[in-house]
Amino acid sequence: MTANALPTRIEHDLIGDRAVPADAYYGVHTLRAVENFPISGQTLSQAPDLINALAAIKEAAAEANCQLGILSREIADAIGAACREIREGALHDQFIVDLIQGGAGxxxxxxxxxxxxxxxLELMGHAKGEYQFLHPNEHVNMGQSTNDVYPTALKLAAWAGIQRLSGAMGVLRTAFAEKAVEFSDVLKMGRTQLQDAVPMTLGQEFGTYARMLSEDELRLAEAAQLICEINLGATAIGTGITAHPLYAAKVCENLSRITGITLITAPDLIEATQDCGAFVQLSGVLKRIVVKLSKSCSDLRLLSSGPRAGFNEINLPAMQAGSSIMPGKVNPVIPEVVNQVAFEVIGNDVTISMAAEAGQLQLNAFEPIIFYSLHRSLTHLTAACLTLEKNCVRGITANRERLRDMVEHSIGIVTALNPYIGYSNATEVALEAHRTGRGVVEIVLERGLMAPETLKAVLQPDTLTRPTEILVPAAKPAQ
Structure with a gap:
């Protein structure tokens, strides 16, 4: 060691000896992985849910092996104490392996x-690297394999992400629902295929966005239940080799207690070790969520388009200058970023599907990219929901006069008059309105097709936007 070199310790693996920084808590296996997988630049330390899940598993395993009489209480307690420190946030900077890696995790x-x-080892009074007293494989990994630890950790991390996403969706749903109430008296034209259809309220439109989120919150909860089935105790391929016969039940019980999640051991551990179906299901639900959320954001962009040459039905909050060349331009940047998150989640779903399909025989080696993709989808979608609520939906206002004017001048309003003037008369009115640019109301009154008081009653928001009894029979067709 030169005068300027940092102190090291020597560790050994099947490749040979390797110098490891003396103050590092990681060891030779970690160091080789860092060198082998410079892929994404995103390390385990940037996925704290995964680190906490691994620590919970190792604590549960140590306690189970101690309860079964195959691990000393002193070692189990030291492992448990270290794991609890990690779950409280300590040593996360020591988890330095890239999230994308070969070797199935x-x-x-x-x-x-x-x-x-x-x-x-430190807690027991020993130096780092003195593995003769407590060994990473012999003791911390006792009764385990990466093939049951890693997928279980992925599920625990995904469960935490699901809870945050569910909360964010609830916040956004509430914002849309409150806007639905605020806009409940704002009449507007509904559209199909971008053409005038029939009247509705802006509140009904925003209520739809809330309802879509509500439905997907239920689907997310269903996916979370599948995540709670684990294969811990399967060891290498699901046969449980090297584990105590009672280990699987004990470790699941301990892990449920430590995490507060009701976990169950898969009934067929060989099947569970190779099956990534729960991740595919969760990713599919995330795709469902973003498809509908992105559609809602596209609606917001369209409804706010203009302000002079677009729909200009609603106003989104002005969040930043929209152009480096066009003064005064403001863009719908918040819906746009949510759209982009949706595109990413859909792409991640393709990656997860391909990775799940590519598993061979008794193991899927591609779970790292599955987690990487799920982690990004859950994290970014949660952030997207929260920024959409805070920086957009809460501040939306309605251009009430313009909306009312469009209703009164829309040819589509004639549909509401069908029961009163008949389809043939309504068609004639629509054609004249389209040809002359005059309003439907004006033409109906001019032709004497409806009494003014009846027409006024029919054109009330409550009458136009829900099923109602017909006030008078339809007139005879024009001759």
Whole structure:
């Protein structure tokens, strides 16, 4: 070691000896993985849910093995204490492996084993690397394999992400629902295929956005239930080799207690070790959510288009200058960013589907990219919901006079008059309105097709926007 070199310790693996920074809690396996996988630049430390899940699993495993009499209380307690520190936020900077990696997650599992082992050694009064007293594989990984630890950790991390996303969706749903109430008396024209259809209220339009989110909150809750089935105890391929016969039940019980999540052991551990169906299902639900959320954002952009040459029905909050060349231009930047998150989530779903399909025989080696994609989808979608609520929906206002004017001058309003003047008369009125540019109301009154008081009653928002009894029979067709 030169005078300027940092102190190191020597660790050994099947490749040979390797110098590891003396103050590092990770070890040789982690160091080789860092060198092997410079892929995304995003490390485990940027996925705290995954780190906390790994720590919870290792604590549950140590306690289970101690309860079964195959791990000493001293070692189990030291492992448990180290894991609790990590779950409280300590040593996350020591999880340095790239999230995208070969080896089916082995590097992630070993990063956790080494950090926990070296911290546990310190708690026992030993130096880092003195593995003769407490070993990353022999003790921290006892009764385990990456093939049951890693997918279980992914599910626990996904569960945490689901809870945050569900909360964010609820916040956004509430904002849309409150706007639905605020705009309940604002009459406007509905459209189909971008053409005038029939009247509705702006409140009904915003209520739809709230309802779509509500439905998808239920679908997300269903996906969360599938995530709670784990394969911990399967070890290498699902046969449970090297684990105590009672280990699977014990570790699941401990892990449920530690995490507060009601977990169940998969009934067929060989099937569960190779099956990524729960991740595919969750990703599919996320895709469903963003497809509808993106549609809602596209609606907001369209409804706010203008202000002079577009729909100009609503106003989105002005969040920033919209152009470096066009003074005064303001763009719908918040819906736009949500649209882009939707495109990403849909792309991630394709990645997850391909990775799940590519599993071979008793293991899927591509779970790292599945987690990486799910992690981004859950994280970005949660942030998108919150920024849409805070920076857009809360501040939306309605251009009430313009909306009313469009209703009164729309040819589409004639549909509401069909029961009163008949389809043939309504067609003639529509044609004349289209040809002359005059309003439907004006033409109907001019032709004497309806009494003014009846027409006024029919054109009330409550009458136009829900099923109602016909006030008078239809007139005879024009001759």
């Amino acid at each position: 082995t590097s992630t599992n070993m990063n956790a084993n080494e950090v926990i082992a070296n911290r546990a």
